[in-house]
Amino acid sequence: MTANDGVIHEPRACDSALARAFNFLGKRWSGVILGTLTQGPAGFSELRRAVTGISDSVLSERLTELVGAGLIERFVHDGPPITVEYTLTVAGKGLLPAMRELTTWAECNLPA
Amino acid sequence: MTANDGVIHEPRACDSALARAFNFLGKRWSGVILGTLTQGPAGFSELRRAVTGISDSVLSERLTELVGAGLIERFVHDGPPITVEYTLTVAGKGLLPAMRELTTWAECNLPA
DNA sequence: CTGTGGAACTTGCTTTTTACTAGTGGCTTG
DNA sequence: CAAGCCACTAGTAAAAAGCAAGTTCCACAG
Numbered sequence: 029m030t031a032n033d034g035v036i037h038e039p040r041a042c043d044s045a046l047a048r049a050f051n052f053l054g055k056r057w058s059g060v061i062l063g064t065l066t067q068g069p070a071g072f073s074e075l076r077r078a079v080t081g082i083s084d085s086v087l088s089e090r091l092t093e094l095v096g097a098g099l100i101e102r103f104v105h106d107g108p109p110i111t112v113e114y115t116l117t118v119a120g121k122g123l124l125p126a127m128r129e130l131t132t133w134a135e136c137n138l139p140a
Numbered sequence: 141m142t143a144n145d146g147v148i149h150e151p152r153a154c155d156s157a158l159a160r161a162f163n164f165l166g167k168r169w170s171g172v173i174l175g176t177l178t179q180g181p182a183g184f185s186e187l188r189r190a191v192t193g194i195s196d197s198v199l200s201e202r203l204t205e206l207v208g209a210g211l212i213e214r215f216v217h218d219g220p221p222i223t224v225e226y227t228l229t230v231a232g233k234g235l236l237p238a239m240r241e242l243t244t245w246a247e248c249n250l251p252a
Numbered sequence: 253c254t255g256t257g258g259a260a261c262t263t264g265c266t267t268t269t270t271a272c273t274a275g276t277g278g279c280t281t282g
Numbered sequence: 283c284a285a286g287c288c289a290c291t292a293g294t295a296a297a298a299a300g301c302a303a304g305t306t307c308c309a310c311a312g
Contacts, residue, residue: 029312030214033147033185034275037294043175043243044243044252045243045244045246045247045250046171046172046175046243046246047172047175048242048246048250048252049242049245049246049250050165050171050172050175051169051170051250051293052170053162053165053166053242054165054166054167054168054170054171054172055166055168055269056166056167056269056270057162057166057270058166059158059161059162059165059166060158060162060166061161063155063158063162063226064160065312068275072288072289072290073288073289075289081271082271083270083272083273084146084272084273084290084291085270085271085290085292086269086270086271087290088290088291089269089270094252095251098249098250099286108278108279108280108290109278109279109280109287110278110279110288111288111289112288112289112290112296119249121243122245122248122249125241125245126238126241126242126245127158127199128287129237129241130158130161130238131155131157131158131161133234133235133237133238134155134157134158134160134161136234136236137210138157138160138161138163138209138232140156140160142290143271147283151272165276166305168269168298168299169299183257183259183260184260184274185258185260187269188260189277191300193300194299194300195299195300195301195302196260196261196262196301197261197262197300197301198298198299199261200260200261201299214284219308220307220308220309221258221308221309222259222260222307222308223260224259224260239271
């Protein structure tokens with residue numbers, strides 16, 4: 029160690045912010061749920077239908093997580109016909125541009 | 141069915157392109173691997189160090205998948221000291237803008 | 253030439269996540 | 283009041299991820 033003191037081969041880490049993002053998005057279904065919600069609020073069954081393939085329990089779990097993370101909100105409208113509505117929070121809406129980028133990318137680069 | 145023929149309450153599906161994107165990105169680690177590779181090519185061990193927490197077997201699997209999907213390429217430089225290098229393909233590089241969006245979003249909305 | 257160590261994986265086994273039913277309680281519809 | 287939708291919760295089985303070790307090829311130290 030003669031000349032390059034201090035510059036100890038930084039091991040090239042992935043951006044920690046990106047890593048944090050993929051703590052949520054890297055979980056199966058989260059991205060699609062968020063993506064669906066970008067089109068507007070939805071109820072539980074509506075989401076289940078939109079996110080083809082997901083099961084009730086996992087949807088419930090993912091929603092709880094995302095609410096906990098502050099990306100979506102859960103509103104209970106008690107009618108009498110009590111309904112639940114999930115919407116994006118401000119933080120969640122911030123994902124819109126990224127989602128759009130992702131969508132256009134997928135359209136060009138991922139054949140169906 | 142009198143006036144609204146054809147407009148049968150479309151069940152609001154998530155954009156299929158987005159869903160396709162999350163077929164890859166929705167898997168644990170894929171996003172971070174791709175994100176690391178946006179900073180330049182890397183070898184296996186380099187990736188293992190960059191993607192903190194991933195195991196060898198999963199990294200190997202993810203890389204194979206991503207190669208198969210055409211997002212990254214695997215080059216074998218046989219020296220004698222034979223080394224392998226993973227780089228983004230053109231399709232993979234197309235993810236850059238989306239990644240950037242995601243990173244800035246995470247910086248603002250996801251506290252460490 | 254023996255020993256240490258890195259690169260790039262693969263294999264085998266355990267633990268965590270997901271998925272697949274079912275079931276609950278409130279409320280509407282016929 | 284039976285049948286059905288909504289929003290979930292519970293229980294269990296299958297799939298994925300994690301962990302630890304082993305492998306081959308090579309380089310460098312002693």
